[in-house]
Amino acid sequence: MATFVIRRLIASIFILLAATYLMYILTALSGDPLEDLRTSTAPNKAQLIESRTRLLNLDVPPFLRYFIWLAGVGKCFIGQCDLGVTVQNQPVTILLAQAAGSTLQLVTIASLVAIILGITVGITTALRQYSGYDYGVTFISFLFFSLPIFWVAVLLKQYIAIGFNDFLADPKIEYWIIPIIAVVSGLIWMSIIPRKGLQKLLTFGIAAVATAGILFYLDLSDWFSTPHIGIVGIIISSIAVAFGVTVISTGLKRRRALYAALTVAGVGIAIYYPFLYGFSLSLEAWSLALLALVTIGVSFAIGWFWGGADRLPVARTAAITGFLVAGLIALDRFMFVWNQYANSGRIKGRPIATVGSATPGLEGSLWVHGVDLFTHLLLPTIALILISFASYTRYSRASLLEVMNQDYIRTARAKGLTERTVVVRHAFRNALIPIATIVAFDIGGIIGGAVITERVFGFVGMGQLFQNGLDHVDPNPVMAFFLVTGGLAILFNLLADLVYAGLDPRIRVS
Amino acid sequence: MSQPTPTTSPTDKRRIGAPLLEIRDLQVSFATQAGMVPAVNGVSLTLLQGETLAIVGESGSGKTTTALSVIKLLPGAAEITGGSILFDGVDLTKLSEKELESVRGKQIGFVPQDPMSNLNPVWRIGFQVEETLVANGKAQRGRDAREKAIAVLESAGLGDAAQRMRQYPHQFSGGMRQRVLIGIGLSSTPKLLIADEPTSALDVTVQRVILDHLAKLTAESGTSVLFITHDLGLAAERAQKLVVMYKGRVVEAGPSVELLQNPQHPYTKRLVAAAPSLASHRLQGSASSIAARDQRDAESADVDLARTAEERAAHAASALAAPPAVQVENLTKVFRISSGKLRSEPFTAVDSVSFSIAKGTTTALVGESGSGKSTVARLVLKLDEPTSGRIVVDGRDLSTTRGKDLLALRRRMQPVFQDPFGSLDPLYNIGATIAEPLVAHRVGNAREQQARVLELLDQVSLPKKLVDRYPNELSGGQRQRVAIARALALKPDIVVLDEAVSALDVLVQAQILALLGELQSELDLTYLFITHDLAVVRLIADNVCVMRKGRIVEAASTSEVFDNPKEQYTQELLAAIPGAGITLGA
């Protein structure tokens, strides 16, 4: 196994070297780096050309100039990265450090959201094959495949951001919108839940009435200007999460798992107020991450304590419940500062941002910055995930359907396992194996898409670095961009290998 | 030869008596674009407690569909459209999915057909046994389940079960996997076990051991068995009662031996006559039998393998004196197998194999999977290069022949492969397929080639109108006839038959064997017949070479190998032929 990974890593490094060489040459030959100076009318034209030539080693042909650049990159191994300078004589290393953060944030969040949503939706459509829901999702994913990313981005900016901000200025839902949303929601639920005849109508009715009720409540309680979950919401949703996680993870028949999950939910409810008004005030990003780990650890321990003979599944159930309940509480904490954020001097009541990756000069706690991040990343993320979402949905669906047709699934049923066990333990687990490869492979696509999205939303990120470099026929910033994206692609391919090996014992144990 | 029939076992605790499973007028249909197509049409059968009942039929007869209907695990497009399945007095067709879950595994165990695909590759063997025990309430999670799972695997005949528990399916051989599956099927001591061709993917010797074990286990626990198989001999040997199915209907049912000795329905008669494991003599294609067959309608051309046997002794003796058409000397083939690390390891697939085939005779190369028999075929056909050794065809060494001479030599040897679906290019119509060698070797012009194709179709008894059809429209037997016609197109002397009848149903198999016999005497062909099935060997071969692990362990004339086997391995192989011990009626 280790030899396999090392071999792949070495091969990948050689491929990356070859790819950087190709990129360097292509960029260097994509135009004339002195074009703007040649056409200029400045009196010291010759001197300017001379100085830029020296700055960028333009007298060395690109085939060799690459190695000067490579030598600079090589210094990274002794801690002195030198990625060269731009046409404007700014060190690329510093520019990259500034740019990489916001892009990687965007790409990471977009990938995570796309993976979670895509796989969930794909799996559910496979389980409800040939339902209205399945056909609907199929059509939507085809539509997403066909959308030009920048076109969507511009539309989002124009309609969602501006429209939603307008709505937030006076958050009243029009009376005729509620029934429409209720009917649509009823139809969706009806197609997801497999029922026949009258029960189908009943499903529709319940879903529609519930949706309408929630909307009315939100409208009347002015929820949109002061969003919150509140202690009642937390109690209801925590218990629902406990039940839901147990159903999927171990099945309700395992009482111990259910009790463990409910205990964890109870602990979450108990620390709700202390957290909200107490120790959440002084948290930093790192301590929040630590807190998340502690939560998972404590929940796991509670599950372990409840466990009985076969502890691991119970502890797993408890840990997942703990993470989700903690997430709900954190979400409420974020909502807590929403009003304060939206009406702060820098935001002026128009929270959904259309430009940039953060509000400059915004002051406030971790929670305020979190909300700021959310408002800035919301639209670019949506624009970025559409295609990935569509392809992950299609792949997970196909993959699960393929697995569900395997002989061992029939055997698992013949063994007397419940349908839940068959799907979760035997089908889903196996379906993940091909999906892991696809997801890793797709990462290059997401980064490419980020170049366009960043441009539409005015991010100061790596896309801009790339475009500025390319416009000036300046390989250094372009290569810095490519070093990160190519490195990421290779990293993810390696990760995919590891995940693959982790999921598939045929690779791991040979 | 031992008789593993469970009724003779002293440990038999069965209380044969009350009906356990009663299938009444079962109808199962598949939904297709053309409408509902019936796969099972009014099947009725009764299985008593403690009894073993076998459903026998060809592919597409609906036998597996019937069995799967019992536990309602039919493929998505299939649906039970009528009839009832009473199990212990409960109609299984009326149960909800939840209720069925408590019947499956706990009351009705299932042993599937293909051991390679029926264990989930990502879970440990032990876990897959444990989860069955837990799901059926036979064990508590944790240590209890582990201990009971070890017991299950041990009773299924798996040595060092405790260590094996931690391994994954891919680390198990086919036979071991099938033991695991049998263990799982029986783990919750069900009243009924459905065994769907449980050993058809395994070698004969393994098949025998596994079925013996299965019989012992079910006899001990008094479990009834619904046994699905295509092999009449196997069914008769393993079950008290037989149900013969054909095209979704039951054509005949009754006690095994009685049914075999005195079949009533014409189809059963044909089946009994054609089953190679039941026939005990070699097929012969003498001129008289051809003439006789020509008079009959091709459709009802039943081939009684046993009856046409003994007429050929003289011919064989004279043929053995003929000069060798193919001579193989010290043939060795070493493959390099990647071991996952940076190195690769040598693997000797064929280990200094020598034999020669006299002109106009048939030599069979027999062996189980991995014995290297197919590699020999590929080497003889020059699809692979030997590591060392010589193949001499008509006095010319194959490895030193180059260019035009090689092309000429190749024309003399043509293959027929195992898979009648894989060996024909699906995009070529029958005429183009048969003409392919003629086109490649530029034999004659288009009109002559066309004429030759029609002549060949006639030779393999296929109607001329098939010439512009496509392989997907033909049945397996027809495809194999096309493959034979293609092999004969260049008028070769030597035909390499690589498992050429293994994938066919018995009736079709008998017909193809008869055709091969006829063609041999008509065209004076030399056959190299590669097979894993000793029963077939007896019907067609003059000489037999038994291969094991790349070596020939025994080589002699067919009658000698069958009547007086020298090597223990050959004896084991012979003993494992199912149904060989059953005496047939006149």
Added chain:
Amino acid sequence: MTNLEPPVQQPGHHAPGGTDDESSIEIKDIAGLSQGQIVRKRFFRHRGALIAMFALLFIIVLAFTSVGPQFGSFKPGGWWPFTWNVAGAIENGGRPTLTVFPLSFGNHPFGQDQVGRDIFAVVMRGTQQSLMIMVIVGSIATIIGTVVGAVSGFYRGITDAVLMRFTDIIITIPVIVIGAVLGRRFGFAGAPVLALILGLVLWTGLARLVRGEFLTLREREFVDAARVAGARDARIIFRHILPNAIGVIIVNSTLLMAAAILIETGLSFLGYGVQAPDTSLGKIISENQAAFSTRPWLFWWPGLFIIAIALCINFIGDGLRDAFDPRQKRMPTGGALAKAKRAGQPVAGSQKAGDK
């Protein structure tokens, strides 16, 4: 749009043997037809693909007849009264004159831009260009991908290693990135050159798939049979393996075309694609982005045409996949099944023919 790998399933194979009940029924379903006829029949059964095909045909005919194609000095003109590069008097404030109730087109159904050019004509010209780019990219990438994959998969060994490492190198660079770099250099040379260049970088995914397909197909017995029959490598590759891999190739080259049109528009948007005075759908959007709040129709129409074309191609690709790969065949819809059940027993003579 940088969806480098079109959504592709690994090629499916008919299970050899086909001995189970289900596949014998599949055989009945297709009895009496050649492979080509079967594929056609299955394709026409896919309603979405059929509609998409007619919609795409309509768009193609509309785009090329309305304002007429233009290759160099060859400008036959079309039936539409306006041309895409000539400004006219602004009517109706430039707003679209198209109304649905009552249906009426008016002079400028899609509106006009700030200098008075007719947007319908501009969009039609852009559609022409985008379609042409799509076809060129698709053909070139398909040819290169097929050849590289075929040679790799058939000869294996060192040839395979070299070609596949080369593919790995290209695949490491995101398409939009290498497209931008090359577009920066060649975009000025006109749309066909840009398309050619894009085709030169988009073949990698197809090459991998074709290689995989060849690796499995070359192990099939009919290939051995052909070799023993005396067929040479070229005959085996082109007459036996390639036709059997054609399903994978066709399906993926359609999906490649859908990806190509999105990549072209993306590049044009970034400024590395088609350059003025030429135009394309992506370029129209890019040019008029700033005018979105005042003249949104400049933005809507080209976008809708991009989506329409890409959607049609994706649906056609889906239909082709179903047609070529029966393993993933759509089940008949619930209604059709119910109808079949009501009809009861099937057509007579649908039993599997026994061996004669």
